Amino acid sequence: MARKELVPGVGRLSRSQTYARRQLYKGRKTGTASAKPEAAPTKEVQVGGDKNGGTRLVPTSKAPRFYPAEDVRKPKQSRKTAKPTKLRDSITSGTVLILLAGRFRGKRVVFLKQLESGLLLVTGPYKVNGVPIRRVNQAYVIATSTKINLGDFKVDSKINDAYFAKSEKKRTRSAEEEFFADGKPKEKGAFPETKAADQREVDKVVLAAVKKTEYLAKYLKASWGLSKGEYPHQLVF
Amino acid sequence: MPRESNFARFVEVGRVVLLKAGPHTGHIAVISEIIDHNRAIVDGPTTGVPRQAFPYRHLTLTSLTVPKLPRNAGSGTVKKHLEKADIVSKWESSAWAKKRAAAAKRRTLTDFERFQVIVHKKARRDKVRKVLKAAKA
Numbered sequence: 001m002a003r004k005e006l007v008p009g010v011g012r013l014s015r016s017q018t019y020a021r022r023q024l025y026k027g028r029k030t031g032t033a034s035a036k037p038e039a040a041p042t043k044e045v046q047v048g049g050d051k052n053g054g055t056r057l058v059p060t061s062k063a064p065r066f067y068p069a070e071d072v073r074k075p076k077q078s079r080k081t082a083k084p085t086k087l088r089d090s091i092t093s094g095t096v097l098i099l100l101a102g103r104f105r106g107k108r109v110v111f112l113k114q115l116e117s118g119l120l121l122v123t124g125p126y127k128v129n130g131v132p133i134r135r136v137n138q139a140y141v142i143a144t145s146t147k148i149n150l151g152d153f154k155v156d157s158k159i160n161d162a163y164f165a166k167s168e169k170k171r172t173r174s175a176e177e178e179f180f181a182d183g184k185p186k187e188k189g190a191f192p193e194t195k196a197a198d199q200r201e202v203d204k205v206v207l208a209a210v211k212k213t214e215y216l217a218k219y220l221k222a223s224w225g226l227s228k229g230e231y232p233h234q235l236v237f
Numbered sequence: 238m239p240r241e242s243n244f245a246r247f248v249e250v251g252r253v254v255l256l257k258a259g260p261h262t263g264h265i266a267v268i269s270e271i272i273d274h275n276r277a278i279v280d281g282p283t284t285g286v287p288r289q290a291f292p293y294r295h296l297t298l299t300s301l302t303v304p305k306l307p308r309n310a311g312s313g314t315v316k317k318h319l320e321k322a323d324i325v326s327k328w329e330s331s332a333w334a335k336k337r338a339a340a341a342k343r344r345t346l347t348d349f350e351r352f353q354v355i356v357h358k359k360a361r362r363d364k365v366r367k368v369l370k371a372a373k374a
Contacts, residue, residue, distance in 0.1 A: 096349070108348075146349040219352045237348045 008073035085118025090143040094150040094209070097122060098224045098237070101140035104131050106223040110148055110206050117161045125203035125210065128220045133199055135164055142224075144237040148216070153205045159198060246298040251306035253324055254279060258295035261286045263337070265299065265328050267319060270309040278309070282316035283325050301327055 006012055013021065042057045091097070095111045097120070109122040109131050120138050124131030179186050210216050226232065246252070252268045256279070266281030272290055279296070280288040288311075303322050307314065319325070328334050346354065 144348045
């Protein structure tokens with residue numbers, strides 16, 4: 001069998017190769033293995049000879065007769081830690097952002113706050129351009145100089161990263177089987193009422209602020225794009 | 238009698254020029270002396286351009302001239318003549334300068350302001366179209 005390590009600290013297989021070999025794509029094992037009865041460390045054996053005391057305690061498994069001549073070096077522990085994401089200076093509460101990636105690319109949205117994970121919490125508002133409360137990465141965003149005065153509005157602290165996490169569902173059947181029940185695609189579940197209420201709550205304040213400036217709602221509704229001869233690095237946002 | 242030349246703008250002392258390069262790009266100045274086939278001395282005491290040699294390839298001739306500007310005049314004299322001929326206000330009221338100013342202004346607009354321009358242009362188009370239709374009918 002091939003060695004597991006090429007040199008101490010460098011494995012033969014990459015992370016993804018190990019993943020494939022160990023068939024980790026099948027999913028993490030759930031449930032605990034049944035506990036094996038622990039073997040006794042020693043057992044008593046009968047010893048012949050008069051002067052040997054009759055019985056003796058002997059370890060059940062023999063200690064190895066050889067030790068590796070060379071010490072196996074341990075990989076160095078990395079002390080690097082990820083720094084918290086720095087919010088761009090141009091992004092403050094109420095800043096109009098242009099989304100550049102994802103399902104809502106090209107939409108202009110309102111920034112609410114930065115979440116613990118470093119992602120930005122934004123809203124369309126939903127009524128204006130159909131963008132719900134959403135998390136976006138600031139790398140995929142253009143910050144404009146247009147700011148909406150939200151005053152000292154604070155987003156409810158329940159809207160955090162956990163709020164957006166998908167609920168983990170136990171699957172008994174495969175996804176396909178589940179989707180096509182009775183030869184028809186499964187009907188979509190209704191949007192949770194609590195989330196719709198949260199959206200309304202947040203948008204109420206944002207919409208009120210948007211209405212104060214002429215054309216602003218229209219601006220948020222319009223999507224952004226580049227036309228011929230326009231280059232984003234030459235534009236002023 | 239045939240015309241003297243088909244050209245209307247000449248490199249001459251007193252010709253107002255637009256600078257196209259260097260730290261004074263976009264400013265106007267006046268030719269006060271012709272050095273050779275490549276360069277002239279330009280001076281713009283009213284537009285902040287110091288007296289300096291400037292290659293023609295980095296100049297654009299305008300239709301304005303300062304009448305009776307003496308050859309190789311110093312900055313003081315040039316200033317007097319420029320003010321007398323009212324060159325700066327003539328330049329600023331020209332369509333060329335206005336277009337340049339508008340283009341420069343456009344470049345500084347923010348995304349929201351650009352959007353408002355679109356909205357206003359649409360409104361103007363709509364109005365023109367309606368009036369035109371009413372006039373035709």
